[in-house]
Amino acid sequence: MYELLWLLLPVAAASGWYLGKRGHKDSGQPTTFGMRNAYFRGLNYLLNEQPDKAIEVFVKILEVDSETVETHLALGNLFRRRGEVDRAIRIHQNLIARPALNKEQRAEALLELGQDYMRAGLFDRAESIFLELIGMREHADAARSHLLDIYQQEKDWANAIDVVRSLSTLSEEERQLLIGHFYCELAEQVVSKTDFRKAQQMWRKAVNADPNCVRASIAQGNFAIQREDFKSAVRALRRVEEQNLAYLPEVITPLKACYEKLGDHESYIGFLRRTQQHYQGVSVLLALAEEIRRTQDEAEATAYLVEQLGKKPSVRGLDWLLETNLDRAEGKSRENLQVLRQITQALLEHKPAYTCTRCGFSAKSLHWQCPSCKSWSSIRQIQGVEGE
Numbered sequence: 001m002y003e004l005l006w007l008l009l010p011v012a013a014a015s016g017w018y019l020g021k022r023g024h025k026d027s028g029q030p031t032t033f034g035m036r037n038a039y040f041r042g043l044n045y046l047l048n049e050q051p052d053k054a055i056e057v058f059v060k061i062l063e064v065d066s067e068t069v070e071t072h073l074a075l076g077n078l079f080r081r082r083g084e085v086d087r088a089i090r091i092h093q094n095l096i097a098r099p100a101l102n103k104e105q106r107a108e109a110l111l112e113l114g115q116d117y118m119r120a121g122l123f124d125r126a127e128s129i130f131l132e133l134i135g136m137r138e139h140a141d142a143a144r145s146h147l148l149d150i151y152q153q154e155k156d157w158a159n160a161i162d163v164v165r166s167l168s169t170l171s172e173e174e175r176q177l178l179i180g181h182f183y184c185e186l187a188e189q190v191v192s193k194t195d196f197r198k199a200q201q202m203w204r205k206a207v208n209a210d211p212n213c214v215r216a217s218i219a220q221g222n223f224a225i226q227r228e229d230f231k232s233a234v235r236a237l238r239r240v241e242e243q244n245l246a247y248l249p250e251v252i253t254p255l256k257a258c259y260e261k262l263g264d265h266e267s268y269i270g271f272l273r274r275t276q277q278h279y280q281g282v283s284v285l286l287a288l289a290e291e292i293r294r295t296q297d298e299a300e301a302t303a304y305l306v307e308q309l310g311k312k313p314s315v316r317g318l319d320w321l322l323e324t325n326l327d328r329a330e331g332k333s334r335e336n337l338q339v340l341r342q343i344t345q346a347l348l349e350h351k352p353a354y355t356c357t358r359c360g361f362s363a364k365s366l367h368w369q370c371p372s373c374k375s376w377s378s379i380r381q382i383q384g385v386e387g388e
Contacts, residue, residue, distance in 0.1 A: 069095065069105045076112055085120045092116055107138035114146060123150045141169050152374070157182040157189075180210030181368060181376045184219060191223075199223070212243040214377075215368050218250060221258075230258040241275060246380045248275060249283035249388060250366065256287070265291070281381075281388040282314040289320065298324055315386050319344040347386060355382050 072095050079088035092113035096106060110129050117126035127150055130143035144167045151160035164170065164178045187202035200223070206216035217239040224233035237251040237258070252272075259268035272288045285308045293301035302324060309317045322341040329337050352362035356379050361372035367379050381388040 069101065069109070073108060073112055076116070080112075080116055080119055085116055089113065089116045089120070103136075103138070107133060107136060111139045111142060114143070118146060118150065123154060126150060141167060145169065155185065155189075157185045176210040176212075177377055180206040180213035180216060183209060184213070184215045184368070187216075187219060196223070214240050214243045214247045214250075217243060218247070221251065221254060225254060225258065228261075230261045233258045234262070238271070241271075245275075245279045248279055249281060249381055252283055252287050265295075269295075280312055281383075282312065282316050283381075283388060285309075285312075285314075285317060286320055293324070298328075313385050315344055315347050319348060351382075351386050353381060353387070354379050 072091055076088045076091035076095075079085070079091065092109050095101065095109040096113065101109065110133055114126045114129035114133070117123070117129065127147065130147045130150075133143040134140045144163050148160060148163045148167065151157070151163060161179055161182045164175055164182070167175070170178070183202045183206035187199040187206070190196075190198040190202065200220075203216045203220050203223075206213045210216075217236050221233045221236035224230070224236060234255065237255050240247050240251045255271065256268055259265060259271075269288075269291050272284055272291065276284050276288060285305060289301045289305045292304050302321060305317055305321060309321075319341065322337055322344060326334060326337050326341065352364055354363045354366055355361065356363075356370040356373060356375070358375050358378045359370060359373035361370050361379070363371075363379060366381075369376050370378050
């Protein structure tokens with residue numbers, strides 16, 4: 001409520017200024033006297049914390065001319081922020097219909113009207129207005145930014161790619177990242193139609209646009225696994241190591257399956273030992289412990305993991321140790337280990353595995369676009385004792 005009252009103060013001031021000017025020009029006219037009464041009535045509503053009634057009064061006072069355009073724009077913006085989109089649309093449409101507006105004022109009103117339509121979910125109308133602004137070369141970057149939001153919500157990825165390429169407010173890194181994801185989205189659309197050749201083209205375009213597009217590499221690897229082309233799958237999945245180490249845990253399991261199919265366990269172990277040198281996440285440690293247990297014995301695997309957990313404590317690592325030692329434990333020791341494992345399992349079960357590095361959104365699984373803040377490639381596995 002108080003925020004709204006503060007927002008209305010400039011409107012009231014503008015109305016008073018406008019009436020003062022009109023009163024100077026039309027001194028003694030009954031119309032001006034009536035408008036003054038209305039103005040003071042609006043102020044009274046404002047002082048008595050009745051902003052809705054104050055708004056109605058000030059809107060009636062202000063005539064649309066070149067000197068009150070900013071006030072009308074402010075009112076329309078205020079209505080949109082309050083969720084009263086219909087009223088915002090009427091104000092901005094009324095502005096645009098006035099022939100007295102100059103080019104800059106009309107463009108400003110169009111930009112506000114486009115945002116009104118977006119808020120109302122009228123994306124086709126909003127799109128037409130933003131395209132018109134781009135054609136006018138007025139507020140072009142703002143219009144493109146809003147178009148990008150529309151195309152993402154409509155999943156119109158081809159147009160989204162075109163907009164990103166022409167949006168000058170983006171850095172080259174941001175542009176590459178978005179285009180890479182949008183090509184991956186196009187690939188998913190054609191995969192659902194079983195057009196696998198087209199999907200492969202889209203993934204290649206994603207990597208060409210963004211050499212660090214982890215999503216495309218993982219998708220290519222999983223697709224190659226489905227076709228039982230395990231060598232191609234390994235090549236695709238191994239790229240993640242160079243593209244972004246934060247996503248390395250996502251490829252360890254499919255890589256292990258590929259190497260097993262190829263009968264090449266040595267290469268898999270070599271991959272794990274190499275990545276362990278520059279990635280200290282627990283997923284690699286657990287994978288190595290499993291391989292030590294398979295190729296040597298449980299005692300060696302336990303000793304290795306205990307040493308590593310001394311450097312990097314981890315609930316997941318502790319859970320692995322408890323599970324491994326349960327089989328050999330007996331009597332009271334086994335009961336104690338079971339209680340401890342129930343605790344670690346409860347901790348892991350109720351904790352999200354992923355978080356957005358921008359807004360803090362938590363999730364159980366990986367999302368390429370954050371459902372909360374809509375940013376791309378911002379969701380990663382949680383780091384620390386209870387995470388990676």
